[in-house]
Amino acid sequence: MxxxxxxxxxxxxxxxxxxxxxxxxxxxxxxxxxxxxxxxxxxxxxxxxxxxxxxxxxxxxxxxxxxxxxxxxxxxxxxxxxxxxxxxxxxxxxxxxxxxxxxxxxxxxxxxxxxxxxxxxxxxxxTPQAMQPPPAPPLRHSPPPAERWLLSLRFGPDVLRNGLDPSSFIRYLATLGEIEDICPISCNLPLSEDFNPETNYLRLELLYRSDIGEQAVNEVFDFVREDSELHIWPLRAAAAHLDEACASATPQEAADIRTAWQRLGAIDAIDSWQPPPVPPPAEPPPPPAAAPADSPRQAEAPHAAEAAPAPPEGRRQQESKFLKVEAGKLDSLINLIGELVIAGAAANLIARRSQQTQLVEATLTIANLIEQIRAGTLSMRMVQIGEIFQRFPRVVRDVSRELGKDIQLHIVGAETELDKSMVEKLADPLLHIVRNAIDHGIEPSDARLESGKPAQGNLWLNAYHESGSIVIEVADDGCGLNRGRILAKARERGLLGPDDEPPDEAVFQLIFEAGFSTADQVTNLSGRGVGMDVVRRGIEQLHGAIEIDSETNLGSTFRLRLPLTLAIIDGFLVDVGRSTFVLPLEAVVECIELPAGLPENGVHDCINLRGELLPLLHLGRFLELPPIAATRRNVVVAQYGERKAGLVVDALQGEFQTVIKPLGTLFSSQKAISGSTILGTGEVALILDVPALIQHACRKEAERFLHTIPPAACGAAEEPATPRSSP
Known part of the structure; x- marks a missing residue:
């Protein structure tokens, strides 16, 4: 037990x-x-x-x-x-x-x-506050008269193994009424050598007085009713049910039950009831078709069916639909599958080098099964984000009332799934953003009415999948971020020069700086400049990014982009110099050949991709790797959100199941690297942070385009797109 x-x-x-x-x-x-x-x-x-x-x-x-x-x-x-x-x-x-x-x-x-x-x-x-005067009958809070009940309780033999103590039900009954007497029926206790301490052998006949009603008495035993034989009757009517109580009892047990009922006052001592005799062994019964119409067997069949109720199959099926598993066991399974993925990649590499067709086919079959196991196991760790969202109606209610504001919360996409390991880590960043929107974003009702808005403010929590990531939005219809105040505070703190005029996106990102706050006074909700810094650190630890859209007097939207999982991903292997790197496959759109003759003078790095200007980032130069002689160079077109960039690499290796391994503190300041993995050869390959690379490429290109660039400076990608899995 x-x-x-x-x-x-x-x-x-x-x-x-x-x-x-x-x-x-x-x-x-x-x-x-x-x-x-x-x-x-x-x-x-x-x-x-x-x-x-x-x-x-x-x-x-x-x-x-x-x-x-x-x-x-x-x-x-x-x-x-x-x-x-x-x-x-x-x-x-x-x-x-x-x-x-x-x-x-x-x-x-x-x-x-x-x-x-x-x-x-x-x-x-x-002092109940009645909604309306009741009619003639008195109010229900006048307790009904107490009733005396006879309880015949035979708990199932496995009740102790299921972690339940029969005496706890009796103790709970005593809190709802008065237990007048208990008669244990112990004739079925086996001899010492056959006694099992984990098996229940007892039956209890109990006299109980309470005013809670028959339904409430029955509800006490809801947890144990399925495998037990439980009968509850008013004492005054119990005598008529003695046969029912003894239906499944042995002759000795039936006699003890009769004695107990006499002691409890359910039947009289002079009652002529006798236990049913034990039938002698008989010949096998004839087939049902040959039995007489009024045979005792047929007469007893309906009674037997009533005495043994059908098991609640619906409940059994409902209970077996879900199985609770300790989170640590699931994490251990994920780690083992990660090692299996690495071992499978090594076996596949050896098979290809051996050039044995049957061995290659066998390893490919195993790899396919490993991928299915990986996908199924990872799906077990996926939970709905509603597990986080359900906390915020209470937060919005309490904070808005504390500030004297009228705010309605709208939740969209609560069924969107993400890795359970990220759920708890998202709670604090989202809490800070929501509280900040209530405190700073949404105006008081009188201010909203003056600006032509409804008195009630609106706050939205939205989640959806996009490009292999999960996007969580916190939006409001408040006053929006004050660009002028943020700039003034940044210049005051030396974050910007007096003449700097960065774009709105860069200005809004300043609110995530440590100690940055535009609040006029410190309250118990905000004003100390620590909340949004916590948000950025928390999201970066999850390899995510935050975007802000804001418009004066219309509201703000904080958009969090996060990977779906932090365990195993589908990767795309590329070679840069003599090193191998991994790109998340979900971020790869296509692969093309780098146009020949494209100038590399550092003034511009872009190509015309079917009418779309695509900024380029040469990973060899960016990562400061020694160049190698290559007859052909390739561009991996990567996308994150609405942004695209071309990553120039030396060779394409194709798809690869990637087990993410964390990096040490030595790499904590490297924004371009998000983790590492182990290849089939045993070598370590770094996983590139695609959002950071795209952001860097787009920012550099934006800075270059501040100068006048001749139209002919950009090359054109004339080559057709190459499938992203081809080498």
């Missing part, structure tokens, strides 16, 4: 339920209340309370019980839902979430007790 594993499962389910609760509270409209939403809120807190009771977590049970009572009054229409009550329920959500975190950290739950919050809850429970 692994109680620690059961506790982890409880914590995960509780977090999911709390996330669902927060989402409902943020979406609910007090003017148009959906009964299903109220029921879902009640079920969330009721399930958490019930699960906590199984583990004896009395602090969580007590608080959740009060919150559950409040939600019960709310769904029954005895309380009016308003903004204040939504705020109180969000505080309850935060308190339960904090207790779950303390439980995970093995901290003392009693230290988190919030008397002020509990008093606010009890205030609502003591």
């Amino acid at each position: 692994d109680l620690e594993q059961a506790m982890q499962t409880f914590l995960e389910e509780a977090r999911e339920l709390l996330g669902e609760m927060e989402g409902i509270l943020l979406d609910i409209d007090p003017e148009h209340i959906d009964a299903e939403q109220l029921n879902a809120l009640f079920r969330t807190m009721h399930t958490i309370k019930g699960s906590a009771g199984l583990f004896g977590l009395d602090e969580i049970v007590r608080f959740a019980h009060q919150a559950e009572n409040l939600l019960d009054l709310l769904r029954d229409g005895q309380l009016r839902l308003d903004d204040e009550l939504v705020g109180l329920l969000l505080r309850c959500h935060d308190h339960v979430k904090a207790m779950m975190q303390a439980l995970a950290d093995k901290a003392d739950l009693s230290a988190l007790r919030d008397e002020a919050l509990l008093a606010a809850l009890l205030g609502y429970l003591a």
